[in-house]
Amino acid sequence: MGSVVVEKLTKDFSGVTVLQNINLDIKEGEFFALLGPSGCGKTTTMRCIAGFEKPTSGVIRIGEKVINGLTPNQRNCGMVFQSYALFPHMNVFDNVAYSLNVKRLKGSNVLKKMATYTRMLNSRLVKYPKDIEKKVRDILEYVELTEHAKKLTSALSGGQQQRVALARALVMEPEVLLMDEPLSNLDQKLRHTMRNTIRKIQQDLKITTIFVTHDQEEAMSMADRVAVMNEGEILQIGTPTDLYSNPRTPFIADFVGTSNIIPGEMLDPEDGLSVIQIGNQVVKSVSTADKKAVQVIIRPENINVLKEESKEYDNSFEGEILFATYLGSIVRYDIKVGDYTLTADTTYESGKNILKAGTSVKLGVSPERVLLI
Ligand SMILES: Nc1ncnc2c1ncn2[C@@H]1O[C@H](COP(=O)(O)OP(=O)(O)OP(=O)(O)O)[C@@H](O)[C@H]1O
Secondary structure: OOOEEEEEEEEEEOOEEEEEEEEEEEOOOOEEEEEOOOOOOHHHHHHHHHOOOOOOEEEEEEOOEEOOOOOHHHHOEEEEEOOOOOOOOOEHHHHHHHHHHHHHHOOOOHHHHHHHHHHHHHOOOOOOOHHHHHHHHHHHHHOOOHHHOOOEHHHOOHHHHHHHHHHHHHOOOOOEEEEEOOOOOOOHHHHHHHHHHHHHHHHHHOOEEEEEEOOHHHHHHHOOEEEEEEOOEEEEEEOHHHHHHOOOOHHHHHHOOOOEEEEEEEOOOEOOEEEEEEOOEEEEEOOOOOOOEEEEEEOHHHOEEEOOOOOOOOEEEEEEEEEEEEOOOEEEEEEEEOOEEEEEEEEOOOOOOOOOOOOEEEEEEOHHHOEEO
16 A cells, blocks of 8 residues: 655646645555535546646655656556446446456457457356456455346446445555545435445555545544645645644634634733633633734534523623524524624433523633634
């Protein structure tokens, strides 16, 4: 398995820069996600690594080898796309065996051999060499598709088709697995199951994996590390917990999870805590900033919603419930505090009533949970 290093990668399309100064250092066996909104350059980064796009400048290495000059086939990357990209007229087994066969056919008269192979496939006379037969059987068993081996891929469910695509990539024993929004076409429930399947396979095989997604929950739940991209740049790289607790910009705080982001003004510190004026309230934070105008970031789960003040908080506000959303294990409240509406998450306790709109509440936030950017 290979590490993937990208150095100072830029990409222009007709003079328009879509990637600028992308630097990645992906470790061997790591599950690495590229996360960002639509159009931020995730797929282009991936396509440069796979060899489908030529970088305008920059160096890409797999292991020790610079791969800029190699064709996609020579790069030893397996690819899985959102659209599956399977052959609908072939059965599962043939789809998975296809690339292994094509690789073997390399050499003289490839086109003629491929034409013969396709004819054999069409007439169902194809007979695979023993080693290919075994490899395909093993991988199909691994992704739990053995019983579907003879079915046309067009007759399978989305999740099964994506497992065929995964098997087809893995059977080539690639050094790096590149996955571009592989779960986007699946419904919510299947997406969750497939997340676990992909993560388990990745951990089993310890295959270096780059996973492109615009879904922060997907990236955060699957990846060892995540690069957050926006407008052709990488804003921050970190573990999911890193990004969640120490977002470097308001964009990341907002994109990775839900945040209350409120503009404030720094006052003089008190008792070792930063003091920030927000409207006619002050908020205290252990976080520091070396500028006057700051963004105050508070995660919804860090706002304690109390019907009466039962505990002393360094930060305590009066608010009024505007709206309550029951989300299963949590209840999310929109709460009016002065001129702002804050979002607060509370654990749902069965048997306890959800607070109604109009209820007056006290909010408590510990200074450790107030982040300044
Ligand atoms: N072949 C191309 N020619 C011109 N512009 C392109 C080409 N491919 C991509 N772009 C542009 O480059 C930018 C980045 O696109 P890219 O597909 O990499 O973004 P993305 O983050 O993967 O978005 P999505 O999640 O929507 O796929 C976009 O503005 C897109 O329009």
